[in-house]
Amino acid sequence: MFPATPLIGRLRPSTNRLTLRSISPVHHHHHQPKTDQHARSGGGAGGGRRRIRMSSTVTEITRHQQYHSAGLEEQDLEGAEPLELFKRWFEDAQRSGLVEEPEAMCLSTGLPTGEVSSRFVLLKKIEPAAGLVFFTNYDSRKAQEIRRNAHVSAAFYWGPLHQQIRICGKAEKIPEEESQRYFDGRPLGSRIGAWASPQSSPLESRAHLLDLVASHEARFELQPGSIDRHPPSQQDLHTLIPRPDYWGGFRIIPNEIEFWVGRPNRLHDRFVFKRSLDGLAPSSPWTRQRLAP
Structure with missing residues (x-):
């Protein structure tokens, strides 16, 4: 029977980081987000509220790492x-x-x-x-x-x-x-x-x-x-x-x-x-x- 490992403590941070980049929006809208006409005019009860149309983007992980360990046999x-x-x-x-x-x-x-x-x-x-x-x-x-x-x-x-x-x-x-x-x-x-x-x-x-x-x-x-x-x-x-x-x-x-x-x-x-x-x-x-x- 093996002895139990002592209670485990904390270690120093690693310097490894994963890099990401954003690619073009799916619909390729490069202008400012649109608001509806009602919001632009400020009309309606209470002066109107701006409604922002959210642009759709995809985040792609570009890192491709090759592994070069000695392996396991x-x-x-x-x-x-x-x-x-x-x-x-x-x-x-x-x-x-x-x-x-x-x-x-x-x-x-x-x-x-x-x-x-x-x-x-x-x-x-x-x-x-x-x-x-x-x-x-x-x-x-x-x-x-x-x-x-x-x-x-x-x-x-x-x-x-x-x-x-x-x-x-x-x-x-x-x-x-x-x-x-x-x-x-x-x-x-x-x-x-x-x-x-x-x-x-x-x-x-x-x-x-x-x-x-x-x-x-x-x-x-x-x-x-x-x-x-x-x-x-x-x-x-x-x-x-x-x-x-x-x-x-x-x-x-x-x-x-x-x-x-x-x-x-x-x-x-x-x-x-x-x-x-x-x-x-x-x-x-x-x-x-x-x-x-």
């Missing part, structure tokens, strides 16, 4: 456990200094009706013998969808390294003591934010959100503006902020992991590992197969 994967391989790739991405937030993963959840939603969350722990852990508000949309359908998918893309990893599996809540241990180590502002933000609920305004923050600072006897004070005062630093019972972690237990490496002419290397799950427990060993790019 069968002999590189002999005897490899996919979660341990993921751990090695992840640690390489961290050490490279080229990837901004390699822990950012696109998490997709779905309802039994077939509706799917995606968002980026931060991976916080890699457990080669178990799965991947992230934390969230249990009342959020993602958590509500996981309650109704435990099947999830996560994707990592590390462009400067020409690597992508896709993971499918089931999500389960982690034990409360694990969530508590992680919560206690979060920055003060993040702990207050967990209380103040009714995640995924409609919000009247940002001012209302800041009012909620201020009310929880007062609730926990913090000085006003404590979460924005760097460094925090010693008193604030040692203030015990309990973990909300609606906040904690999920573990993704994978049954499918695909590794992708970019190669020239879009002839990429792809290998997928699969196994069966009986509920949340593995019921078969991993198998490996190369896929066409």
